[in-house]
Amino acid sequence: MKFRSEREQLAEALGLASRIASGRVGALPALSGVRLQVKGDVLHLTSTDNDMTLQATLPVGGDRDGVSLISAKLLNDIVRSLPEGKITLEATAESLAVKSGRSQFTVPTYNALDFPNVTPSAGAPFSVPAGEFGEALRQVVRAASGDQMRIALTGVLLTGEEGSLRLVATDSYRLAVRDVTSIVIAASTKVLIPSRALSEVQRLLSGATEAAISLDDNSVTFDVGGTKLTTRILTNEYPNYKNLLSGTYPNAITTGRDALLDALRRARILAKDQGPVRLAMTGNGLKLTAGTKDNDEFEEDLDGVYSGTDITIAFNSDYLAAGIDAIPTDDVIIKTIDPARPAVITASGDTDSEYLYLLMPQRI
Amino acid sequence: MIARCSVKYAGRLESRLDEATRLIMVKADGCVAIHADGGAYKPLNWMNAPNVLTETEREWVVTNPKGETLTITLHEVLLDTSHELGEDPGLSKDGVEAHLQELLAALPDAIEDGLTLIRREHPTAIGPVDLLCRDREGRTVAIEVKRRGEIDGVEQLARYLEYLSKDSSLGEVRGIFVAQVIKPQAKTLATTRGLACVEVDYDTLRGRKPDELTLF
Numbered sequence: 116m117k118f119r120s121e122r123e124q125l126a127e128a129l130g131l132a133s134r135i136a137s138g139r140v141g142a143l144p145a146l147s148g149v150r151l152q153v154k155g156d157v158l159h160l161t162s163t164d165n166d167m168t169l170q171a172t173l174p175v176g177g178d179r180d181g182v183s184l185i186s187a188k189l190l191n192d193i194v195r196s197l198p199e200g201k202i203t204l205e206a207t208a209e210s211l212a213v214k215s216g217r218s219q220f221t222v223p224t225y226n227a228l229d230f231p232n233v234t235p236s237a238g239a240p241f242s243v244p245a246g247e248f249g250e251a252l253r254q255v256v257r258a259a260s261g262d263q264m265r266i267a268l269t270g271v272l273l274t275g276e277e278g279s280l281r282l283v284a285t286d287s288y289r290l291a292v293r294d295v296t297s298i299v300i301a302a303s304t305k306v307l308i309p310s311r312a313l314s315e316v317q318r319l320l321s322g323a324t325e326a327a328i329s330l331d332d333n334s335v336t337f338d339v340g341g342t343k344l345t346t347r348i349l350t351n352e353y354p355n356y357k358n359l360l361s362g363t364y365p366n367a368i369t370t371g372r373d374a375l376l377d378a379l380r381r382a383r384i385l386a387k388d389q390g391p392v393r394l395a396m397t398g399n400g401l402k403l404t405a406g407t408k409d410n411d412e413f414e415e416d417l418d419g420v421y422s423g424t425d426i427t428i429a430f431n432s433d434y435l436a437a438g439i440d441a442i443p444t445d446d447v448i449i450k451t452i453d454p455a456r457p458a459v460i461t462a463s464g465d466t467d468s469e470y471l472y473l474l475m476p477q478r479i
Numbered sequence: 480m481i482a483r484c485s486v487k488y489a490g491r492l493e494s495r496l497d498e499a500t501r502l503i504m505v506k507a508d509g510c511v512a513i514h515a516d517g518g519a520y521k522p523l524n525w526m527n528a529p530n531v532l533t534e535t536e537r538e539w540v541v542t543n544p545k546g547e548t549l550t551i552t553l554h555e556v557l558l559d560t561s562h563e564l565g566e567d568p569g570l571s572k573d574g575v576e577a578h579l580q581e582l583l584a585a586l587p588d589a590i591e592d593g594l595t596l597i598r599r600e601h602p603t604a605i606g607p608v609d610l611l612c613r614d615r616e617g618r619t620v621a622i623e624v625k626r627r628g629e630i631d632g633v634e635q636l637a638r639y640l641e642y643l644s645k646d647s648s649l650g651e652v653r654g655i656f657v658a659q660v661i662k663p664q665a666k667t668l669a670t671t672r673g674l675a676c677v678e679v680d681y682d683t684l685r686g687r688k689p690d691e692l693t694l695f
Contacts, residue, residue: 287694287695288691289694356694473694476692
């Protein structure tokens with residue numbers, strides 16, 4: 116195998132591949148590798164950690180067809196260290212030479228036969244607008260759990276709801292739900308996709324106009340401009356989140372999103388160790404406090420239009436900031452019932468029915 | 480005692496420590512250990528209790544009931560001191576099985592979504608089952624909790640399951656072997672016996688507070 120490529124293009128593809136390849140060089144070192152295959156003037160890059168697989172293609176100057184398997188991280192580091200310009204990669208049976216100008220690396224390769232067979236999802240693809248789907252992922256993926264002991268909560272539920280796409284994520288402290296009414300999807304669709312994979316999809320979608328999604332019983336593939344990311348589907352049972360969507364909220368405050376985010380950034384200096392930030396909502400507006408009177412205290416008043424009975428409610432400051440940040444409009448609405456039941460954060464205006472962020476309070 | 484000494488052992492075999500400065504410990508129970516200035520716990524040579532220590536000015540001879548002898552020749556005594564240490568409270572390990580079991584009893588869904596606790600230390604004639612739970616489908620689940628998952632723990636759970644299967648009031652009983660780390664051999668054996676294996680992170684469990692308000 117031998118080919119020439121521009122450093123910038125190759126570095127971009129390898130950066131993605133090295134994030135997908137397994138970071139653990141354990142029983143299967145091949146999983147930490149990126150498989151490079153040259154066919155004519157096209158380089159096919161594949162990396163996998165057995166749960167998630169990336170397949171990308173890159174136009175190159177192909178000199179000799181062939182296959183090589185090399186540590187994704189090592190090759191990524193090498194290519195990034197080289198100056199702008201043409202890079203030549205040439206594989207022998209047991210090594211890969213990377214040449215640029217007067218620099219040359221020669222590094223050992225893995226046995227390409229050790230690399231697992233990877234296939235994209237066999238389902239029929241349907242297309243989605245990249246911008247809208249990417250924004251929905253931005254709003255929802257943040258609420259998924261990182262707790263590997265509750266695997267179901269590490270996933271994002273992709274489901275059909277009244278004929279359109281709904282994304283749901285929760286870590287049991289907060290729940291994010293986004294309906295994308297412009298994406299039509301069968302009501303029977305219901306898959307749980309690892310949030311880690313969707314974070315990568317979100318990156319791929321940046322700058323793209325369209326993406327295709329294919330689903331089968333075991334896996335889902337996202338195809339963004341020919342780059343395919345396939346991930347297994349989680350089979351764990353997802354909690355019944357719909358019960359939480361039907362609450363009525365007697366109290367609501369509408370306040371400026373950016374001003375609230377700025378105040379939260381200040382409050383979080385004292386809301387240490389994910390400590391709570393307290394929100395006092397009255398007819399006079401919104402007062403944020405954090406810290407304790409015995410030690411240190413933060414306090415800031417914000418304008419707001421409030422309806423309901425006066426209430427003071429405390430939230431994990433990070434989770435609250437994440438919810439406010441997900442709102443795309445200038446104003447946010449925070450709706451509450453009482454200090455021990457979930458509050459809802461939505462956008463103000465016409466789009467408020469498409470996204471909601473349900474947040475469990477902390478005990479004061 | 481800290482002394483420049485040489486040591487000879489005579490018994491099943493013969494060994495010798497040439498002259499050097501060493502720490503010689505004579506414990507209250509009679510054990511004698513000779514340490515170099517390195518290594519965490521293992522002496523260069525030692526004699527377990529019971530034994531008899533005979534002292535002369537230049538030589539200690541430790542003899543055990545089998546007739547084995549440890550002869551310590553003292554060339555120069557640098558420190559000779561004696562302290563009563565009293566009764567030791569024992570080693571308290573963070574993360575012992577009991578605490579892990581206690582945490583999992585409070586948070587059974589950390590083992591499997593939808594799991595609820597029926598009873599901790601469920602008594603049986605062959606010993607208590609660590610956790611007896613019910614799964615989402617209403618089946619009884621016997622759980623054995625270990626700090627380190629090894630083959631003997633799997634065998635233990637298999638015996639409990641065999642016993643519990645005779646109790647018709649429990650219905651179908653399945654088993655889950657839970658540990659912080661489960662050895663590959665133990666996983667293989669568990670699979671063969673039809674038991675599930677779950678590894679749990681003790682620190683994460685400790686970080687979860689049962690009284691936190693949650694949506695689910």
